[in-house]
Amino acid sequence: MDFLRPASLAEALAAKAENPAAVPIAGGTDVMVELNFDRRRPPALLDLGRVAELARWGEENGHVRLGATVSYTRIVEELGTVLPGLAMAARTVGSPQIRNRAGVGGNLGSASPAGDAHPPLLAAGAEVELASVRGTRTVPVGEFFLGPKRSALAEDELITAVLVPRAAGPQQFAKVGTRNAMVIAVCSFGLALDTAARSVGTGIGSAGPTPLRAAEAEEFAAAALPWDEPAALDEATAREFGELVAAAARPIDDVRGSAAYRRHALAVLARRTLRWAWQDVSGGR
Amino acid sequence: MRVNLEINGEQHTADDVWPGESLLYVLRERLGLPGAKNACEQGECGSCTVYLDGTPVCACLVAAGQAEGRSVRTVEGLGGEDRLDPVQDAFVRTGAVQCGFCTPGLVIAAHDLVHRNPHASDAEIREALAGNLCRCTGYEKILDAVRLAASTVAGERA
Ligand SMILES: Cc1cc2nc3c(=O)[nH]c(=O)nc-3n(C[C@H](O)[C@H](O)[C@H](O)COP(=O)(O)OP(=O)(O)OC[C@H]3O[C@@H](n4cnc5c(N)ncnc54)[C@H](O)[C@@H]3O)c2cc1C
Ligand code: FES
Ligand code: FES
Numbered sequence: 001m002d003f004l005r006p007a008s009l010a011e012a013l014a015a016k017a018e019n020p021a022a023v024p025i026a027g028g029t030d031v032m033v034e035l036n037f038d039r040r041r042p043p044a045l046l047d048l049g050r051v052a053e054l055a056r057w058g059e060e061n062g063h064v065r066l067g068a069t070v071s072y073t074r075i076v077e078e079l080g081t082v083l084p085g086l087a088m089a090a091r092t093v094g095s096p097q098i099r100n101r102a103g104v105g106g107n108l109g110s111a112s113p114a115g116d117a118h119p120p121l122l123a124a125g126a127e128v129e130l131a132s133v134r135g136t137r138t139v140p141v142g143e144f145f146l147g148p149k150r151s152a153l154a155e156d157e158l159i160t161a162v163l164v165p166r167a168a169g170p171q172q173f174a175k176v177g178t179r180n181a182m183v184i185a186v187c188s189f190g191l192a193l194d195t196a197a198r199s200v201g202t203g204i205g206s207a208g209p210t211p212l213r214a215a216e217a218e219e220f221a222a223a224a225l226p227w228d229e230p231a232a233l234d235e236a237t238a239r240e241f242g243e244l245v246a247a248a249a250r251p252i253d254d255v256r257g258s259a260a261y262r263r264h265a266l267a268v269l270a271r272r273t274l275r276w277a278w279q280d281v282s283g284g285r
Numbered sequence: 286m287r288v289n290l291e292i293n294g295e296q297h298t299a300d301d302v303w304p305g306e307s308l309l310y311v312l313r314e315r316l317g318l319p320g321a322k323n324a325c326e327q328g329e330c331g332s333c334t335v336y337l338d339g340t341p342v343c344a345c346l347v348a349a350g351q352a353e354g355r356s357v358r359t360v361e362g363l364g365g366e367d368r369l370d371p372v373q374d375a376f377v378r379t380g381a382v383q384c385g386f387c388t389p390g391l392v393i394a395a396h397d398l399v400h401r402n403p404h405a406s407d408a409e410i411r412e413a414l415a416g417n418l419c420r421c422t423g424y425e426k427i428l429d430a431v432r433l434a435a436s437t438v439a440g441e442r443a
Contacts (some may be wrong), residue, residue: 001303001304001305002304003286003304003348003350005350005353025348025351027346028346028347028348028351029328029343029346031348032307032328032345032346032347032348033326033327033328033346035305035307035348036307036326036327036345037326037327041305044304045304045305045348045350047348047350047351049351073340094328094416095328095331095415095416095417096341096394096397096412096413096415096416097328097331097334097341097342097343097394097416098328098343098346098416100340100341100342101342101343101346101347180415181412181415181416182329182415182416
């Protein structure tokens with residue numbers, strides 16, 4: 001096995017083009033588990049830990065360009081105001097030790113339907129930036145996932161960043177699991193309100209072959225929410241929103257929960273998060 | 286391959302490292318530093334927690350080559366031959382050590398917390414230690430230890 005150690009993005013892309021079978025390693029919190037348990041024996045590891053370009057974030061024209069290897073710890077500490085939904089999700093990942101190493105690039109790279117970054121990225125309408133020696137392209141996060149652990153990433157490409165619109169209203173994230181830490185989501189839900197555009201974004205985690213949006217729920221809520229007089233959110237609207245989110249899920253029975261439970265829990269998470277978010281709107285925040 | 290790294294203030298070199306092995310394996314099996322423990326090798330238990338460039342990480346999830354040129358601090362580097370670090374001392378005094386297997390990892394996690402935030406609330410202590418499992422103590426004594434260590438550190442700063 002080779003260990004490739006590029007010192008810049010250009011070197012990393014060249015190395016990936018030359019060794020398409022090399023496995024990128026960022027925080028290593030997914031890759032090392034596979035190596036330690038002999039589930040994977042790649043011909044080479046491609047360490048992204050020295051590529052400074054991937055470890056930065058910055059704001060450009062209304063969105064945040066979040067480098068693939070910015071850790072969850074930094075997302076929580078530095079991006080809570082501009083990307084509140086993603087920061088909330090980051091706070092629930094693993095443990096402090098995991099959050100200190102892992103980031104969104106690895107979460108997308110693994111493309112698990114349960115990845116916690118995915119629902120808030122979907123809800124916010126984020127795009128994934130993919131680069132190779134051939135050039136750079138962006139893919140809407142909803143089109144990035146092709147199936148469980150399968151994504152649009154080509155074999156010579158690296159994920160360089162996610163482009164996330166700056167929050168234009170309250171955002172929420174909620175996750176069901178057996179304890180507060182160290183939990184792979186049984187199901188999860190991300191919500192983003194845009195109070196200027198009067199639109200609603202959603203993301204469903206761990207309840208389908210890929211993370212999913214609930215398009216009908218989004219349209220329903222955008223039309224039904226009392227944007228003009230934000231004082232009241234009636235129970236019927238919250239419930240209907242929850243039911244539409246549950247209907248958009250495509251869950252299966254597995255060791256973490258049954259499909260029926262996941263649907264039920266999603267309806268609860270969706271109406272709760274809508275209530276929390278709407279409180280911020282009606283409370284004038 | 287060869288890996289050069291600083292551990293507890295001293296330069297070390299490990300030879301014949303297999304590129305897929307972990308920093309934990311290098312520390313324990315190649316460099317004779319068995320302080321960090323190996324229990325799960327999947328990031329779940331925290332018994333392998335060490336500082337990597339000043340940040341607590343699971344050594345079992347760091348590839349050896351990722352530690353090249355970096356600085357590592359293990360439990361062996363907190364106190365000295367004849368002196369305990371205040372965090373270690375607090376663990377001993379409060380009875381937070383039973384079998385001791387989880388202790389090196391918890392001591393690093395607690396050390397990090399009390400130096401970042403010597404006035405941590407109980408909720409913050411629990412959150413900071415959420416990645417470290419202990420099968421013996423039931424955690425209450427560990428919380429006592431962290432509170433004691435935090436007050437010692439806060440006192441030293443005052
Ligand atoms: C104890 C434990 C608890 C966990 N808890 C959670 C949790 O609560 N929620 C959650 O979502 N996940 C959790 N995970 C999974 C993991 O931490 C996340 O998926 C994390 O985001 C992975 O990031 P990483 O940097 O460590 O990725 P790595 O392990 O370095 O890489 C993961 C995958 O992505 C690929 N990759 C990484 N970076 C790039 C890139 N820039 N371009 C292309 N491919 C890339 C790698 O080749 C690999 O296939 C947990 C893992 C552990 C060990
Ligand atoms: S041995 Fe590393 S976390 Fe358990
Ligand atoms: S003292 Fe035995 S595991 Fe913690």
